[in-house]
Amino acid sequence: xxxxxxxxxxxxxxxxxxxxxxxxxxxxxxxxxxxxxxxxxxxxxxxxxxxxxxxxxxxxxxxxxxxxxxxxxxxxxxxxxxxxxxxxxxxxxxxxxxxxxxxxxxxxxxxxxxxxxxxxxxxxxxxxxxxxxxxxxxxxxxxxxxxxxxxxxxxxxxxxxxxxxxxxxxxxxxxxxxxxxxxxxxxxxxxxxxxxxxxxxxxxxxxxxxxxxxxxxxxxxxxxxxxxxxxxxxxxxxxxxxxxxxxxxxxxxxxxxxxxxxxxxxxxxxxxxxxxxxxxxxxxxxxxxxxxxxxxxxxxxxxxxxxxxxxxxxxxxxxxxxxxxxxxxxxxxxxxxxxxxxxxxxxxxxxxxxxxxxxxxxxxxxxxxxxxxxxxxxxxxxxxxxxxxxxxxxxxxxxxxxxxxxxxxxxxxxxxxxxxxxxxxxxxxxxxxxxxxxxxxxxxxxxxxxxxxxxx
Numbered sequence: 001x002x003x004x005x006x007x008x009x010x011x012x013x014x015x016x017x018x019x020x021x022x023x024x025x026x027x028x029x030x031x032x033x034x035x036x037x038x039x040x041x042x043x044x045x046x047x048x049x050x051x052x053x054x055x056x057x058x059x060x061x062x063x064x065x066x067x068x069x070x071x072x073x074x075x076x077x078x079x080x081x082x083x084x085x086x087x088x089x090x091x092x093x094x095x096x097x098x099x100x101x102x103x104x105x106x107x108x109x110x111x112x113x114x115x116x117x118x119x120x121x122x123x124x125x126x127x128x129x130x131x132x133x134x135x136x137x138x139x140x141x142x143x144x145x146x147x148x149x150x151x152x153x154x155x156x157x158x159x160x161x162x163x164x165x166x167x168x169x170x171x172x173x174x175x176x177x178x179x180x181x182x183x184x185x186x187x188x189x190x191x192x193x194x195x196x197x198x199x200x201x202x203x204x205x206x207x208x209x210x211x212x213x214x215x216x217x218x219x220x221x222x223x224x225x226x227x228x229x230x231x232x233x234x235x236x237x238x239x240x241x242x243x244x245x246x247x248x249x250x251x252x253x254x255x256x257x258x259x260x261x262x263x264x265x266x267x268x269x270x271x272x273x274x275x276x277x278x279x280x281x282x283x284x285x286x287x288x289x290x291x292x293x294x295x296x297x298x299x300x301x302x303x304x305x306x307x308x309x310x311x312x313x314x315x316x317x318x319x320x321x322x323x324x325x326x327x328x329x330x331x332x333x334x335x336x337x338x339x340x341x342x343x344x345x346x347x348x349x350x351x352x353x354x355x356x357x358x359x360x361x362x363x364x365x366x367x368x369x370x371x372x373x374x375x376x377x378x379x380x381x382x383x384x385x386x387x388x389x390x391x392x393x394x395x396x397x398x399x400x401x402x403x404x405x406x407x408x409x410x411x412x413x414x415x416x417x418x419x420x421x422x423x424x425x426x427x428x429x430x431x432x433x434x435x436x437x438x439x440x441x442x443x444x445x446x447x448x449x450x451x452x453x454x455x456x
Contacts, residue, residue: 022075023109025053026101027191035107043111043390050118053109057191058122064149064190065126066183067119068176071158073196081166093170096177097194119195126151136178146188154179225383226263230271235278236354236391237268240383242282244299246321246333247376257289257321257333259299276307278388286324295325301340301379305388307351312389314347314355317362319379339365340379349400354387356399 023044025035036052038044044053058065078084083092091098123130128149133139134156144150156175162168176194183190225240246257263282270281280303286296302318317340323333340362349355364377371377387396 023049023053023112023115024101024106025057025109026104026106038109043113044109046114046117049109049112049115050121054118054122054193058151058193059126062149062189064128064144064152064188065122066152066154066179066190066192067122068154068156068172068179068192068194070156070172070194070196072160072198077165077169081169093166094173095170096173096180099177100180115195116197119193123151123153136175136182139179139182144183144188145186152190226265226267228263228265228268228271230268230280231273231278233394234273234391235268235271235280235386235388236396237271237280237282237386238383238396239263239282239381239385241381242284242301243380243382244319244321245376245378245380246335246374248333248373249375253376257297259287259289259297261287273388276389278305278307279303280305280386280388295323298322298324307389309351311348311351313349317341319364319377335364335371335374335377338371338374338377339368341365345402352390352392352397354385354396354399355402356385357381357402358383360384360402 035056078094081093082098083089089098128151130151130153131142131144132153132155133142134154139152139154144152154175156172157168159165159168159172180192225238228237228239229235230237241260241262244257244259245255247253248256261284263284267282267284268280270283272279272281282301284299287299288296298320299322300320302320304315304318306313306315319335319338319340321333321335321338342360342362345360347355360381362379362381364371364374366372366375385396385399390397
């Protein structure tokens with residue numbers, strides 16, 4: 001009987017908390033085609049992973065299920081030890097895994113959160129018999145066959161703390177290949193899963209800078225700033241200070257109201273994030289301007305952010321400044337829905353990145369007729385960073401800085417270059433305009449004589 005091997009293989013890096021892991025499936029049959037598509041930037045939660053992928057492949061399937069468990073695993077392990085940068089790569093320390101992927105239909109799930117919960121549920125709810133082994137001899141002693149589906153847990157040797165990490169991983173890869181060969185010889189149809197019980201230490205995402213920008217990490221203690229954990233940990237915000245300068249057309253450029261304050265950790269408590277949309281609300285009630293005789297104001301700044309799968313975009317920023325005492329006064333200084341803009345900044349950020357500004361100034365939209373009287377009003381953020389989606393490892397991810405199209409450094413380079421080019425162009429034009437003699441003496445001819453007035 002021809003062997004019909006159905007193999008779905010998962011590479012999962014698991015850890016507790018908010019750790020996100022990649023998952024790869026493959027099979028020689030077309031079972032993968034019935035699985036839902038996943039965007040490369042979507043993060044699968046444990047429930048979604050269990051219901052849409054693990055259950056259809058391992059619980060409802062007529063095949064047996066094989067789970068390979070390693071103590072620690074991280075996607076960086078594949079980057080470092082799988083020889084992924086070589087065109088003719090054989091898979092490096094993961095050569096058996098690579099061969100299994102190349103020989104079968106495959107599906108990639110780039111990010112899965114808390115997959116260990118789904119694996120534990122699989123062990124407790126699997127309908128067939130369950131076996132646990134840690135060596136090939138134990139597998140041979142089981143005497144499993146293709147007649148009855150079973151769940152086989154293969155505990156791989158530990159790799160954590162090993163001096164030669166690559167060798168330890170290669171050894172586990174060889175064991176995976178050997179187990180698969182034994183099952184193949186017995187014509188057993190099965191679905192396989194490979195995962196780690198925890199993340200590899202030292203492999204968590206580092207606070208690297210995106211495009212050379214500066215990153216403020218969430219766990220950095222800064223006495224001059226405030227970290228805000230909003231919307232049940234789904235939104236992270238860090239800020240040092242906020243300054244608000246309210247101007248009007250009759251103020252001769254001076255601030256009618258001038259606020260400077262440091263937000264507290266509860267300032268973003270009204271922030272919400274749901275279904276790909278985040279409303280970041282920074283509220284500052286009963287704030288007085290720097291002029292101590294001024295009335296208290298309720299000040300709030302609201303940002304609307306949307307998840308666009310491959311990036312997230314700040315759609316609008318709104319300033320609200322309401323006088324709490326002169327409610328009925330006609331000439332009160334009040335802004336209830338003023339749009340803040342800065343055309344020099346790009347508010348589109350890659351999906352897994354945070355947004356950071358050392359100093360960001362947003363101006364009240366002067367084209368809005370309702371608030372044209374307050375032209376020149378601005379809000380200034382210092383030491384500002386926030387991430388409204390996909391918080392990983394309880395910290396900010398790599399940051400994109402709010403640098404405009406032309407920075408002062410770019411201008412410092414362009415101006416001297418333009419000056420030197422101008423000098424070069426002027427010198428070239430002078431050389432081209434030089435005139436030379438067009439008549440010369442012929443040694444064999446008559447001498448050229450130039451008569452001048454008064455000459456003898």
